[in-house]
Amino acid sequence: MAHGSTRVVIAALIGNSAIAVTKFIAATLTGSSAMFAEGIHSVVDTGNQTLLLVGLKRAAKPADKYHPFGYGKEIYFWAFVVAIILFALGAGFSIYEGVQKVRDPHPLDNVIWNYVVLGFAMAFEAGAWWVAYREFNKTRGTLPLLRAVRRSKDPALFTVLFEDSAAMLGLVAAFIGIFCAAQFGILWADGAATLVIGFILAAAAIFLAIETKGLLIGEAADNGLVGDVVRLVAQQDFASGVNEIRTIHFGPQDVLVNLSVDARNSVAAAEIEKGVSSIERAIKAQHPEVTRVFIEIQGAQASAAQIVGGDEGGVPEPTV
Numbered sequence: 001m002a003h004g005s006t007r008v009v010i011a012a013l014i015g016n017s018a019i020a021v022t023k024f025i026a027a028t029l030t031g032s033s034a035m036f037a038e039g040i041h042s043v044v045d046t047g048n049q050t051l052l053l054v055g056l057k058r059a060a061k062p063a064d065k066y067h068p069f070g071y072g073k074e075i076y077f078w079a080f081v082v083a084i085i086l087f088a089l090g091a092g093f094s095i096y097e098g099v100q101k102v103r104d105p106h107p108l109d110n111v112i113w114n115y116v117v118l119g120f121a122m123a124f125e126a127g128a129w130w131v132a133y134r135e136f137n138k139t140r141g142t143l144p145l146l147r148a149v150r151r152s153k154d155p156a157l158f159t160v161l162f163e164d165s166a167a168m169l170g171l172v173a174a175f176i177g178i179f180c181a182a183q184f185g186i187l188w189a190d191g192a193a194t195l196v197i198g199f200i201l202a203a204a205a206i207f208l209a210i211e212t213k214g215l216l217i218g219e220a221a222d223n224g225l226v227g228d229v230v231r232l233v234a235q236q237d238f239a240s241g242v243n244e245i246r247t248i249h250f251g252p253q254d255v256l257v258n259l260s261v262d263a264r265n266s267v268a269a270a271e272i273e274k275g276v277s278s279i280e281r282a283i284k285a286q287h288p289e290v291t292r293v294f295i296e297i298q299g300a301q302a303s304a305a306q307i308v309g310g311d312e313g314g315v316p317e318p319t320v
Helices: 002-030 033-059 074-103 111-140 145-151 155-183 188-217 223-234 269-286
Strands: 239-251 254-263 290-297
Touching: 002 033, 002 111, 002 155, 033 074, 033 111, 033 155, 033 188, 074 155, 074 188, 111 145, 111 155, 145 155, 155 188, 223 239, 223 254, 223 269, 254 269, 269 290
Parallel strands: 254 290
Antiparallel strands: 239 254
């Protein structure tokens, strides 16, 4: 998935770099504030995708004595920075420019250039969006899109997906504003479209900030993985139950599982040791994203059903 995320980010980076240049040329030739806002949007997106690539590269660094759990959370940090930049620069500049244009509107020149650039930008953004959407669908399953994004642990992928979605909406707003200003003489429509672009970027930035904040603090693995772990323990003869299970994502494909198991009093230490190794191998085989498993043998504290819960209604208590 890291390779797929990198491919999506690079595709968006190349396209936005080219589109940004053409948008600024069109804005200079026509005097359209909506096109200028779109140019700013593309520049911000280009910078954001560069930061995501930095995050992906740094997240791939191996663990060392200073960071024994690796650098996987680097991608969460840089994705959060992207959300801040999208809000401060993309939305901030667009709203400022829109207010100025609404207060002091003026006719547009050479409007045909705006239409040409908007058409080109829409075609590419649609292609980039489809690449990101197709990659995202590989892990989405049958979940609705928004819920899948909320549950996704890959911010590089869903950030590009949302940036491209915001870009498509912004292009539509720019087209409507420019068309109304040029064809119907509603000069303030160009500035109004610029404001709409700013608000779209602000909404996307806030959503991304909320999602990446949760990942940065530390989110648990989904209940499906947790339920599988509980069931794998239940299959072991030495175990009488799960006392506690804690999981955390250190990266999109880097999950830590901390497990407390209650062993039967009559089981020998050698059999317990063999069972613990079997559980670890089974967890990693069934869920390759689990990179570390820590298992403690402790007395019973509570059933798995009492400890593990969530929006999926929890997982069943193991029967042994």
